[in-house]
Each structure stands twice: as structure tokens, then as C-alpha cells.
Amino acid sequence: MAASALAAGLGPLRLGPSRGLRGRAVPRGPSAHGRGLPAPVVLGRSATACSRTEAPGSDLYCVELLRKRDYEGYLCCLLLPAEARSSAFALRAFNVELAQVKDSISQKTIGQMRMQFWKKAVEDIYSDSPPHQPVAIELWKEKNLDDKAYRNIKELETYAENTQSSLLYLTLEVLGVRDLHADHAASHIGKAQGIVTCLRATPYHISRRKVFLPMDICMLHSVSQEDFLRKNQDKNLRDVIYDIASQGHLHLKHARSFQKSVPVKAFPAFLLTVALDDYLEKIQRVDFDVFHPRLQQKNTLLALHLYIRSWKKRY
Numbered sequence: 001m002a003a004s005a006l007a008a009g010l011g012p013l014r015l016g017p018s019r020g021l022r023g024r025a026v027p028r029g030p031s032a033h034g035r036g037l038p039a040p041v042v043l044g045r046s047a048t049a050c051s052r053t054e055a056p057g058s059d060l061y062c063v064e065l066l067r068k069r070d071y072e073g074y075l076c077c078l079l080l081p082a083e084a085r086s087s088a089f090a091l092r093a094f095n096v097e098l099a100q101v102k103d104s105i106s107q108k109t110i111g112q113m114r115m116q117f118w119k120k121a122v123e124d125i126y127s128d129s130p131p132h133q134p135v136a137i138e139l140w141k142e143k144n145l146d147d148k149a150y151r152n153i154k155e156l157e158t159y160a161e162n163t164q165s166s167l168l169y170l171t172l173e174v175l176g177v178r179d180l181h182a183d184h185a186a187s188h189i190g191k192a193q194g195i196v197t198c199l200r201a202t203p204y205h206i207s208r209r210k211v212f213l214p215m216d217i218c219m220l221h222s223v224s225q226e227d228f229l230r231k232n233q234d235k236n237l238r239d240v241i242y243d244i245a246s247q248g249h250l251h252l253k254h255a256r257s258f259q260k261s262v263p264v265k266a267f268p269a270f271l272l273t274v275a276l277d278d279y280l281e282k283i284q285r286v287d288f289d290v291f292h293p294r295l296q297q298k299n300t301l302l303a304l305h306l307y308i309r310s311w312k313k314r315y
Contacts, residue, residue, distance in 0.1 A: 059086055062093035069096045072275040075303050079310045080268045087174040095167055149225065152216035153247055160194020161187060171269040181261040188255035189270055195248035196276050199241065199283065202290050206231065217243045231291050241288040249280055259315065270315035274306050
């Protein structure tokens with residue numbers, strides 16, 4: 001109901017010509033300390049100006065795709081300023097389309113063909129001849145289609161930087177924010193989101209007999225992939241989850257250390273921290289049992305909590 005109330009007052013969404021995204025270098029964020037984990041890696045970002053034609057119903061398609069596949073991102077987009085909302089919906093919808101490639105294919109070559117389609121779509125967009133696809137917008141990353149576990153926490157953080165942090169960088173561009181401290185915060189929040197996403201998806205991956213948790217932390221606690229596949233409940237498995245979750249919490253803490261220096265205009269881009277806090281608090285309450293059913297339950301008060309955080313102008 002809360003989400004419906006938010007959406008009702010926002011008016012129709014329209015995907016007009018996208019804004020030019022000018023490149024800017026992103027500095028290394030503050031190092032992550034604790035438990036001997038590697039420091040986060042922050043990569044640069046750049047994009048070129050582009051224009052695109054509007055397909056009938058493409059705006060509603062993006063909104064509906066996000067509502068079904070990324071509900072938390074959907075709620076956060078609703079709270080963005082009106083002038084930035086439609087672009088943010090398009091960016092996140094594109095992210096969903098790429099994320100679905102890996103889970104919807106049985107052969108890697110098929111996934112590569114789909115990724116090639118998106119690469120070609122972006123090239124066509126820059127040539128002012130976009131394909132007839134409702135989520136055809138700028139591509140900023142190469143999706144990893146290999147079913148391999150992350151070798152270490154740094155590799156997971158790098159992947160999160162290239163995906164989740166990049167999405168936040170683009171959202172800042174949409175909001176017209178070009179600020180060093182905002183970039184630092186976005187880098188850490190993106191890494192935290194990548195880590196939380198990895199944890200949240202673990203039960204699903206296990207159901208497909210896949211484990212993507214960082215191998216270095218598993219080895220540190222003498223836990224094998226087979227232990228996770230068997231859903232063992234011993235302390236060592238919980239210690240693995242504790243270490244990974246702690247790294248996510250640490251990134252959120254680093255992001256908030258910039259809060260007094262980040263322009264208020266950038267805060268809407270970081271509202272997803274509400275959902276990240278919610279998951280990290282829930283997994284702590286179940287003693288870091290990543291398979292606990294409570295972790296898969298949707299927080300019915302999430303929309304309210306997002307609105308309150310937005311009203312307080314905090315992240």
C-alpha cells in the first residue's frame with residue numbers, strides 16, 4: 001500500500017532524450033579495515049553523450065520490470081526528483097536485463113549472444129538508431145557469465161564496483177551531482193550492495209548447486225563448497241557469512257563517514273542503504289544463518305522506512 005501511495009502521487013513517467021554522461025575519474029575510496037580483508041578497489045568511469053528515440057510504452061515497461069524484479073530499486077526510484085526519475089528507472093531496468101541473462105541461459109554461448117545484442121544495441125543508440133527494445137540504454141560493463149566462485153573478497157568487491165557502484169555513478173549523473181565525496185560514498189555503497197546481493201542470492205544459487213561466496217574466506221574457516229551445498233548449520237559456515245556480512249557493514253560505515261560532505265542533492269541516489277541495513281540486521285538476528293527462511297521474507301514496511309529516510313535527508 002505504501003508503495004502504491006508513493007507511485008500514485010508521482011504522475012506519468014516519460015523517457016525523453018537521455019542526458020549526456022561526461023567522463024570523470026573516480027578516486028580510490030578509504031581503505032576497508034578489519035579481519036585482514038583486502039582494501040576495496042575503485043575504478044574510473046566514463047561514458048559519452050547519447051540520444052535515443054522513445055518507444056511507445058517503454059517507460060511503463062521499465063517501471064513494471066523494476067517493480068517485479070528489483071522491488072527495492074523500484075521504491076528508491078520513486079523517491080528520486082521527478083526530473084531524474086525516468087532516467088533512473090531506465091538505468092536500473094537495464095541492469096535487471098543484464099542480470100537476468102546469467103540465470104536464464106543453459107549454455108554460456110547463448111548468454112554471450114545475448115550480451116552481444118546489448119552491446120550492439122548501445123552502439124545503435126549512440127548512432128541515433130536504437131533497436132525496438134524498451135530497455136536499450138548505455139552499457140557500461142561486461143557481464144561475467146562464468147559460473148565460478150569469487151577467489152577472494154577483493155574480486156567480489158571489484159565486481160560490485162563495476163556493476164552496482166557504476167549504477168550509482170550514473171544515478172549521480174542523472175541527478176546532476178559531480179562531487180568527489182559523493183563518488184567515494186557511491187563506491188562503498190555499491191560494494192556493500194554487491195556483498196549483500198551475493199549473500200541474499202546464496203540459497204537460490206545453492207538450489208542450483210552453485211556457490212559464489214569468496215573462496216579465501218571459506219578457506220580461512222575450513223569450509224568447502226560441499227558444506228554449503230549440504231546446508232550444514234555448524235559454526236564455521238556462520239563464521240564465513242559473518243565475515244562477508246561484516247565487510248558489507250564496513251563499506252556502509254565508510255560511506256556514511258562522508259555524509260556531512262556529500263551534497264544533499266545526492267542523497268536520493270543512496271536510499272538503497274535502507275534495504276541493505278535491513279538485510280544485515282536480519283541476518284545478525286538469525287545468527288548469520290544464510291538459509292534462514294526469515295531472510296527471504298519481504299519487509300512490508302520498507303516503503304515507509306525509505307520515505308522516512310528520504311524526509312530526514314539521510315542515507
